Amino acid sequence: MPEILPVLAENTHLIAEFCSSFPGDGRSTEFWIHRLNHWWKNNPAMTEDWPRGSMLMAEGSVQGICLCIPIRLVVDGKVQLAALRSTWRVLPAYRSVSLQLPMALDARISHLININGTPNATAVKIMKMFSHYWTCLRPEVMSSIHWGSPLAALCRMLRFSIPHKRLPRFVASNKITHETAAEQVDRHWVNIQSASLNGPVRDWNYWAWFSINNPSFSCSLFYHPLVINGAVFPLCVLMTDFGDGRLQLSDVWPHDATVNHLREMVNLIIKTARRHGFHSIQIAHLTPNLAQAAGRTGRFKTLSQQADIWVHQPSNASALNRGHWPLYNGDALL
Known part of the structure; x- marks a missing residue:
């Protein structure tokens, strides 16, 4: 029975x-x-x-x-x-x-x-x-940037894997340690939590859980601290290595980062990806600011791929549409 x-x-x-x-x-x-x-x-x-x-x-x-x-x-x-x-x-x-x-x-x-x-x-x-x-x-349409030789383009078309170096679990744009990054991220999260758009709690535990401490998938945290008016403005990006030469930017924070700041960060990520042998970057996010920043680099093209996130909240489901959600706010990267 x-x-x-x-x-x-x-x-x-x-x-x-x-x-x-x-x-x-x-x-x-x-x-x-x-x-x-x-x-x-x-x-x-x-x-x-x-x-x-x-x-x-x-x-x-x-x-x-x-x-x-x-x-x-x-x-x-x-x-x-x-x-x-x-x-x-x-x-x-x-x-x-x-x-x-x-x-x-x-x-x-x-x-x-x-x-x-x-x-x-x-x-x-x-x-x-x-x-x-x-x-x-429903997330925004993905953007993608490709580079490399004709052979790399053929491998992409035929979906062959291209050898590349694995990214470290933590990648910083300067020589900052992840312990210092943790302090800066948590301090900023405390300051903006009450004004944050609806979505995941993006304190250091969130980023470390998805990247540094993730045993199942090859995810890395790209950290780029900006100093604005004497205060640290920490930019965090969750990067996913699919193992075939593609790198996906799966989450970005804070939600109010300007397009110019994000463009600076995207250019740094492009340099990192190329240095490690990736042939392309994809951007997938429910908020349009990162896609706009990528578009302003003049190096991305739009794809038609989409994925949906389903949320159940009896009392106020419509409020969650006014949120800052990563594409994979499911178990896909866990």
Whole structure:
């Protein structure tokens, strides 16, 4: 008889084995243990009683899961926890009861803002069927810059990987250490938090969690501190290395950085990327200022690629559209 149970801390190894053996995954149990620990144990937003998710048990083993990651948001100037939904997987033999997993999870997180950054078309239909409070935040169109030899262009067209050096997890435009960067970022975050647009809490813990301390994906933090009127204005960019010669700028902060300041930073990132052997940079962001800055360099072109972020907030969903969101405010980089 199938049974729906809450996922507990001691179930981490079971969940990792299920994920690694799930059809089409192809990643090791060790990868998933590190990833799950990153989501929960090492997550700066984690609380002792956080609902990790639901699992379907039958025949003495896990047959399905629906997981949940805590993330801190600032909404109308106040910090609150939100639920980041992830990894709804059920083996074919038990798909007839698969809806029981998100329903069991909903009973524990329905009072929170829910975020789903990676739903497929089927999942979106099911989400809307259960609630009309899901809101789609649609990002700006991506921009891209390419360079290199005709051979590099051919490799891009054929989607061959081009060898390049891995970026360090922390890249600064000067010789500043990440400890000093942490102090500057947190100081600036405290000063502007109440006036920040709705979106993730972007203190140092946020940037370090996605980049320096991220065991699953190759993400780096590019840090460029500006001094404006005697005060440090820290520019942070989350950079994602896809492993094939493409570098993506997945998040940028603060939201009120001027286009001229961002253009200066983009030019520095271009030099860094070229020095490490990348053949292109892509920019993906829900706010247009970074795309405008890139456009003013005269070296980017527009692509048609888009991705949606789905947010569920019964009380005031429309307010979240007035936000400063990274493209991957889902589990794609976690």
